[in-house]
Amino acid sequence: MDRRFLLSPAERCPIIVLDDITLVRLPIGDHALLKTVKKRAKVAAGALLARHSSPNVGDFHSPFDGVIKDITGTFIEIEYEAPPPPAQAVAEGAEGAPPAKAPVEDDISAKVEPRSLDGFDAVALGRLLKELGVDIRPFTRPCDLFIINAINPEPGMVYAEELLRSYMPVVEAGFAMLRRLNDAPKFVLALPSGSNARLEGASSHTVRPEYPISLARPLIKAITGREDTSRVTLVRLLAVFQLGLVARSGLPLTHTVATAFGNNVFAPLGTPVSTLLEKAALKPVEGDSVILGGAMRGVAISGLRRGLRKIDDALGLIRKGSKPDLSDNPCINCGACVSVCPMRLRPNMLSRYAEFGLYDFCRKEYIETCIECGMCGHICPSCRPMQQHFRMAKHCLGLHTFQHVLRQ
Numbered sequence: 001m002d003r004r005f006l007l008s009p010a011e012r013c014p015i016i017v018l019d020d021i022t023l024v025r026l027p028i029g030d031h032a033l034l035k036t037v038k039k040r041a042k043v044a045a046g047a048l049l050a051r052h053s054s055p056n057v058g059d060f061h062s063p064f065d066g067v068i069k070d071i072t073g074t075f076i077e078i079e080y081e082a083p084p085p086p087a088q089a090v091a092e093g094a095e096g097a098p099p100a101k102a103p104v105e106d107d108i109s110a111k112v113e114p115r116s117l118d119g120f121d122a123v124a125l126g127r128l129l130k131e132l133g134v135d136i137r138p139f140t141r142p143c144d145l146f147i148i149n150a151i152n153p154e155p156g157m158v159y160a161e162e163l164l165r166s167y168m169p170v171v172e173a174g175f176a177m178l179r180r181l182n183d184a185p186k187f188v189l190a191l192p193s194g195s196n197a198r199l200e201g202a203s204s205h206t207v208r209p210e211y212p213i214s215l216a217r218p219l220i221k222a223i224t225g226r227e228d229t230s231r232v233t234l235v236r237l238l239a240v241f242q243l244g245l246v247a248r249s250g251l252p253l254t255h256t257v258a259t260a261f262g263n264n265v266f267a268p269l270g271t272p273v274s275t276l277l278e279k280a281a282l283k284p285v286e287g288d289s290v291i292l293g294g295a296m297r298g299v300a301i302s303g304l305r306r307g308l309r310k311i312d313d314a315l316g317l318i319r320k321g322s323k324p325d326l327s328d329n330p331c332i333n334c335g336a337c338v339s340v341c342p343m344r345l346r347p348n349m350l351s352r353y354a355e356f357g358l359y360d361f362c363r364k365e366y367i368e369t370c371i372e373c374g375m376c377g378h379i380c381p382s383c384r385p386m387q388q389h390f391r392m393a394k395h396c397l398g399l400h401t402f403q404h405v406l407r408q
Contacts, residue, residue, distance in 0.1 A: 007151055007209035008192045010090045013158040015166055015257060015264040018279065021089075024063055024270030025075040025307035026050075031060055033107045037076065043069045044083075046112030046252045048077060048131075056137035058130055058310070062108070063253035063268035075307060078270070114250030122181050126198065132246050133253035137312060139181045139243065143233040146184040147177070147223060148202065150191050151214040151235040156296025157259045160237050164197040165255075167241060175199050184233070190219055212295065212373040218342050239311050253271025256306060260315045270307035272304075276315060277304065287320030296374035297387070326385040337376035337386065342371050347376035347386055355387035362393045369392075 031050035043049065043062040050346045052062040062078055070077035087258070096385050120128060152160045163171060178281035180202060187202035192209035207213050213222060216234045220225050238257060246253050257266050261280035273290060276282070284304075286292060291298035294314050337347040346365055352359040370390050 005155055005211040007153075007155060007157075007211055007214055008161065008194070009152075009158045012165075013162060013259075013262075013264050015266050016279075018174065018265050018267040018271065019085075019273050021064075021268050021275065022080040023069075023077065023272065023275070024268050025077050025272055025305060026060055026062075026270035027072070027307050027309050028060055029076050030377065031057075033071070033076070034108065036106045036108050036195065037071065039068055039071060041382075042066070042081070042109045043068060043078060044109055044111050046251070046254060047108040047110070048106065049108060052130075054388055055127065056135065056140075057255060058133040058135045061112075061133050061254055062268075063254035075270070081089040086114070096211065105217060112251065116362075117134070117177070117247060117250060122183075125177075125180055128244070129181075129246060132251070133310075134243055134246055135239075136181065138233060138235045138239060141182070141233045141321045143182070143184050144231040145186050146178075146182055146188055147188045147220065147232065147234040148199070148237060148240055149214065149219060149234055150189055150195070150197065151209055151219070152192075152206070153214050153236065153396060154264075154296050154298075156295050156316060157250065158194065159257050159259050159313065161192075161195070163237055163241050163257065164195070164265050168197070168245075170244035170248060171237065171241055172191075172244070173198065173247040174242070175202065177247040178240060188223055190223065212342050212371070212375060213343075215371050217371050236313070239397075240295055242310065253310070256308065256310060256312075258313045258315065261317055267308060267326060272305055272307050273301065273315060276308075277317070282317055284317060285320070287291060289314040289318045289320075291318060293306040296378065297372055324383045325403045326383050326388070329382040329384060332382055334381060336379045336381065338376045338377050342373060342375065343371060345370060350393075351384055351386050351389045354393035357396075357404050359393050359396050367393055367397070368399050371398055 028050045031052045037049050045064045046064060047062045048059055052059060064080050065083045066078040066080045066322045068076060069079045074374050114188045126140055130134050132231055133164055150160050150164060151357050152158060189199045189202045189204050191197055191204055193206045198204060212218055220229050220234060221234050242253055242256060255266060260276040261282055263280055289300040292301050292312060292315060293299060295316060331348050331352060341347055350362055350365045350367055372387055372390060374387055380386060
């Protein structure tokens with residue numbers, strides 16, 4: 001076993017609760033802001049801030065009480081501000097109390113109360129969870145087999161074991177909610193060999209924790225013995241954990257877990273990358289790269305102001321000179337990439353066709369089968385930008401994007 005690709009850490013990495021975050025930048029993307037979301041407006045913890053037009057994509061909520069400091073086309077910046085102590089409040093109707101105000105539609109400053117999730121059928125429950133910030137698409141897809149992937153997605157990510165050790169009641173609550181959303185006849189919990197974790201109602205399947213077994217297609221084949229994924233749904237343990245947070249509290253999803261610069265953190269959504277760097281006592285210098293995602297499939301980000309999203313489960317820092325620079329060197333036909341491709345493709349030919357815009361030939365080489373695991377680029381002695389070529393070709397061919405890959 002190549003230790004570079006091990007997916008189970010040798011030592012524990014406890015999850016650190018970041019309860020001192022005072023500023024977030026919620027990445028709103030293509031969500032539509034409420035009319036009441038304006039600069040200098042006060043917001044309550046859990047307040048709805050932006051809705052998404054898709055019934056499958058969760059809405060956005062404030063992670064704490066605060067004041068909106070800035071609004072751009074990509075994020076809402078909120079600064080923490082403690083609510084007034086209860087002792088300062090004047091009882092309504094008492095002498096000297098201000099007159100009661102009429103309720104305001106989409107009042108983002110009003111205290112958010114827990115919602116009851118009992119008594120709903122699957123469709124109505126899905127709508128409610130979407131309103132509470134949950135991306136429900138993977139949970140509601142009809143399937144014959146539903147797999148919960150409890151293996152760390154990539155080398156360097158170390159949160160999966162800790163979720164099972166420290167947050168198992170939350171995971172169990174998420175799984176119970178999942179079974180209300182999806183009536184799949186069989187559920188499987190995929191685990192690294194040696195794990196004794198169990199979920200009542202799901203069978204356990206262990207695999208040797210060596211990358212890229214953690215990715216969707218290799219893992220489905222390892223469990224089913226087949227490469228057909230048409231009637232199989234797979235979600236990461238993190239998604240079930242997030243569902244469990246909402247199921248246990250009845251409150252909107254406002255926090256997540258990620259492996260950030262070597263530490264597992266439980267942090268508010270929108271926590272800036274710069275803040276997570278400070279928490280890890282790291283300071284990038286010119287030439288360094290901050291990577292969103294893991295070392296194998298991650299992408300370099302252009303700025304440190306961006307905030308943590310629901311699908312962001314890893315951040316890393318690559319120091320200048322610590323890895324060979326990628327370049328458009330010619331392929332030397334060594335065949336190393338072919339030998340490591342888990343999908344039995346010819347990455348050498350694919351990268352050549354993609355490099356020169358011969359995308360029809362990429363189709364003939366089955367580029368849609370590529371899972372972008374990064375193994376070919378990692379082993380390439382010419383340091384060719386294999387993944388970058390493949391992603392560009394897929395984009396031009398209208399195939400799935402990196403966003404979709406991250407959700408697997």
